[in-house]
Amino acid sequence: AKNPWQPYSGPINNDIEAPEYVFMSLEVEGQEVDFADLLDDDTGPKPALLFLSSDEYTQFRMILIHDQDENFEIVIEGDGFNQPVMTLERFDG
Incomplete structure (x- = not known):
């Protein structure tokens, strides 16, 4: 099979969106994340991952x-x- 992945060559900023042909799943501390649960109409999106200044995450x-x-x-x-x-x-x- 031919490798379909290509290196990213655009700018790195806060607004990177995954292309439509890439699907992502995320597990946090062993539990699968439902991305819809991270969206809140009143307070905005909630983080799924935390990266601390102590280098822990x-x-x-x-x-x-x-x-x-x-x-x-x-x-x-x-x-x-x-x-x-x-x-x-x-x-x-």
Whole structure:
């Protein structure tokens, strides 16, 4: 299978949106996050992850899947203390 992922070459800022063909799931401290639960009409969006000045952060596991090739997924995991680790997983299709 051909790798559908391309490096990001645009500006890095607060308004990055994932392309429509990329699907993301997020687990925080072992629980899957429903992104709709993070939106509040009165107070605005709530954070799913916290990164503290002490370099501690919320334990998480994020999975990115490309809808045109489900043989690849990118997994980003962080234990809350060490630098998050990104891996590319391949599946035989």
